[in-house]
Amino acid sequence: MMRRGLLAEFPTGDALIAAVRALHQEGYSRFDAFTPYPLPAVQRLLGWRRSRINYIAAFFGLSFALGAYLLQWWTAARDYPVIVGSRPAYAAPAFVPITFEMCVLGTSLSVLAALFVIIGLPRLWHPVFAIPGFERATIDRFFLGVDESDPYLDRDRTTRALLDLGALRVSLLGEEAPPP
Amino acid sequence: MIADDAPYRGALRLRRRALLVAAGGAALFAISLFRDPGRALAGYLGGFAWSLSIVLGALAFLMIVHTMAATWPVAIRRPLEAIVGTLPLFALLIIPLLIGMKALYPWMRPEAADEHLRHLLAHKRPYLNGGFFVARAIVYLLVWNALGLLLRRWSLADDESPSPGWKLRSRLLSAGGLPPLGLTLTFAAFDWLMSLQPSWYSTMYGFYYFAGGALGGLALLVLAIVGVQREGHLVAVGSSHYYALGRLLLTFVIFWGYIAFFQFFLIWIADKPAETSYYLVRLRTSWRPETIALAIGQFAIPFLLLLPYEPKRNPRFLWRLSIFLLVMHYLDVHWLVAPSVHPSGFSFSTADLGGLALCGGLTAALFAHLLHGRPLLPRNDPQLARALAYESR
Known part of the structure; x- marks a missing residue:
């Protein structure tokens, strides 16, 4: 600038x-x-x-999604199986909303952070x-x-x-x- | 370069071929009618609902464009209006369904149902009865035809006698017409498709039908634009316009995936017998592969292909993907209809093929006929110059 x-x-x-x-x-x-x-x-x-910011967004979005899915799988289906409403412990559809939301969160937070770094914010004057x-x-x-x-x-x-x-x-x- | 404010002279080959396909479809449909009228009508309903959803998706897009006074779609409005102009055809195409409704819809013959269903049907009778069903169909078709035909007529009238009044009228009609379109579309999906399994209901169903139709409408629009460009028309439509269309395709792929998943998800997690019947047929019988194919073909594959930047600007890629999406959308409609009338397992019969060829062929032929003989650009539209110069990175 x-x-x-x-x-x-x-x-x-x-x-x-x-x-x-x-x-x-x-x-x-x-x-x-x-x-x-x-x-x-x-x-x-x-x-x-x-701008190449889309690659940053894709990387963090997919990482967050994968992490969220694995976390649910590990905690609810593997490490301490929880039976809810007689569904199987590994209830894949129930993991999808959190996976999706974490993908959105990872994408938006990483884009915001990357944008600040790239355009040099915060800049007071x-x-x-x-x-x-x-x-x-x-x-x-x-x-x-x-x-x-x-x-x-x-x-x-x-x-x-x-x-x-x-x-x-x-x-x-x-x-x-x-x-x- | 061919001037696009002169009447378009192409699409005759498409009209001829589409009529041939429709004739073949009519023959197949007639044969299957003799074998099994109920199954034949279900196949016909699949072809009808597929073609109609695409045209209604295009109508919704045209009305949103008018309501928002959007600039870039002015450059591609004529092919869109030709799609929407096929609506009167559906007032004819529905006649076999109205004649054969007794063979098609279980709620028309409650005497054949088991006791539980008979009780339910008696309860639903004020809504699900023959007379009201036909009356509603007439209302839906009147609303859609009024919207589609007026919008197309006013746009063409602007070519002959330019006046800003035409566009203002279109904008007002579109803004006022979108809520009635949403309601009629939802109830038409309830009536014609959801009531095939009258014990089951989902408030999401109309949305689901619209989401697939909007995707199909955009895909058909892409095919129309690439098609006329290959003949040397619409040269000013460039990669930025395709980028805009590609983004919309991606949006509706995601929208459809979202609606489809959450309809399933809410029913799956509540796990109530009355609601799960729909998915039990589609997931626990030999319909399962088609369900999985749909999730992969109408969501996962197009989503991943449309995510990167460059493919969305590439007409060759969008052409291929649009054909794929229209095929997947047919599979989607087939998945709505056929498992309800054939719950024991997978079935794709000559009736399905006949209904698809008959309804799809006639719609395509009328579309080609409407595109022919009119200018491909609304030459007096005040937004046209900016629409052609549209740029997006």
Whole structure:
């Protein structure tokens, strides 16, 4: 996630997509986007790969399911057989609800934990918070960032290019120090 | 590339072949009628309930799409509407069942039942009697036909005289029509399928029938889309649309598995004689392999195949899986019908094959006929451009 550079605010997702396309054509390569909902076209232009979090989810979901089933089998059918309602001690259908619920629990907890690790949460402060009105990135505004490290970036020229492409305003990101 | 706002000229081969299949099915059905009318009608009921569930599943999907004003399904709405447009056919197809109900449903001949069942049937008589049964069937078919035909007609009317009013009407009708659809579908499943074993009941039954039908409806929709794409149509429908359909297929595989398991589970764990009769026939006789095949084929295999990301975007894979799912769904309906009329053990007769070919063939032929001669895209729909550009990763 970029910490320094230019941040342009666009009124619509289409305007942001058009701007990324135009800048990409000119040779810019290091972007970041902040939008209220996912824009697959932008993800592709930014070169983002699909997240691999599903493999983490699958591993933990299946492990929890297997563990839950084995635990029930061991405790209720093997180690200390319990007869309930004249059903056999090894009553496989009765084990299924717990197995299923533990699969769901393992999947959701592991995804939550993996997500926090991958995106670096908890993070109490980020340079974008210094931009007034940035909270609308989660409501109805689309922000495009051009990273300071982009070899093509020239503050004045890039600012003008962004405004020409329909940006409502362009702010400088990462100039303010974090609050003490 | 072929323009999709011009009338579609394909599907004639499908119509011809489907009619041939239906003719063969009619012959088989006629032969089996002479041999054993009760078994013949049960086979016919299987084919009827299979075709109908698929069409009603498609109708429910179309109505949900309209209610939510969903964007991407606009690109695939015409094949869906052609499936839904086959509903009037079922008003004809039900006639043999209404004529032969005495041979098919045990509650029509209480004199043949044992004393316990006769007592139960006397108790259920205010609901399970011939006149009310026919009246209810008429109501169900009227409701479904009104919903399906109006939605299709208004969509086609928008091609000739564009107006946002058509879509608004469709949305209102769909939102208001979903509860009646749910109720009629549930009671139709109770009447036509569950009452084959009149001593047994499950409140989950209507849901179960719908879950399989929704899965079948989506599978048929996938086949229709891949089919017209192979002829060079609907080129703008891409991997993101298939991804959306693949996700829905996975959802309904899980939904069906969930409903099927918990219907079984609740009855198994309570273990009351009146409720277990249904599963005793299906698990303790030679029907057992079909029950297991269903659990594996309609849940485990498609679930594992649809879980990874890439296959859901692949039309070739979805085409094959959809054919498999439609076969499994037929097995599912056969499993609902046949063990109830043939409880002594497994039975798959020419009557089953005939009913399947007759009802399925006629439905497919009418579907092809309705697809032919109309544009494959709702060209004046304001959401169409966004629907075609739909992207999902």
